[in-house]
Amino acid sequence: MADESVPELTPKARRILESASKLFYEKGIHAVGVDTVALDAGVTKKTLYERFGSKDGLVMEYLKDRDRRWRAFRDKKLASAGHSRAEQLSAAFDASASWSKASGGKGCSMVNAHAEFSDRSHPVFAVIAEQKREMLDLFRRILATDGQADERLVEAIMLLHEGALVADGIGIGTDPFDVGRDVALEMLKHPG
Secondary structure, eight states: OOOOSOOOOOHHHHHHHHHHHHHHHHHOTTTSOHHHHHHHHTOOHHHHHHHHSSHHHHHHHHHHHHHHHHHHHHHHHHHHSOSSHHHHHHHHHHHHHHHHHHHTSSOOHHHHHHHHOOOTTSHHHHHHHHHHHHHHHHHHHHHOBTTBOOHHHHHHHHHHHHHHHHHHHHTOSSOHHHHHHHHHHHHHHSOO
């Protein structure tokens, strides 16, 4: 995310965002209207629009907020793991598995949002793409040796991670994050 600062939200705006987060994740963004979000948050539509400008503004803040919370969760897991590339890589996959389980297993909010906002010119798409670029950068940092990382290995591990997110959200496979992690660790041992 370009702007990593946490916006100052009024109590009503916080309630709106919490309601939107719950409803958008559980039911889908296009399936939930602003009337439903306002009713769930106990505010008027006017208040919702005053705080977020539009439904797209609310959607972007929902995704940014979810990304901020994900990064804090993930970074805590990474900080408590060992410092080797294998330990950090394992921690990244394990953090995603834990986050997914705690979130209810509906899949990655960014992947889900992309299914609804695939137009690359839409402002919501930019938020989604930035979160995925940040994950790619995370794997690049983890895999860097002497400041350099094998880009094909970075991309391959990112694809394993994204595949695990999608498979877990759909409910296929026995444990997609374990499989993805194990394959990533094998690739780390035997690159190329």
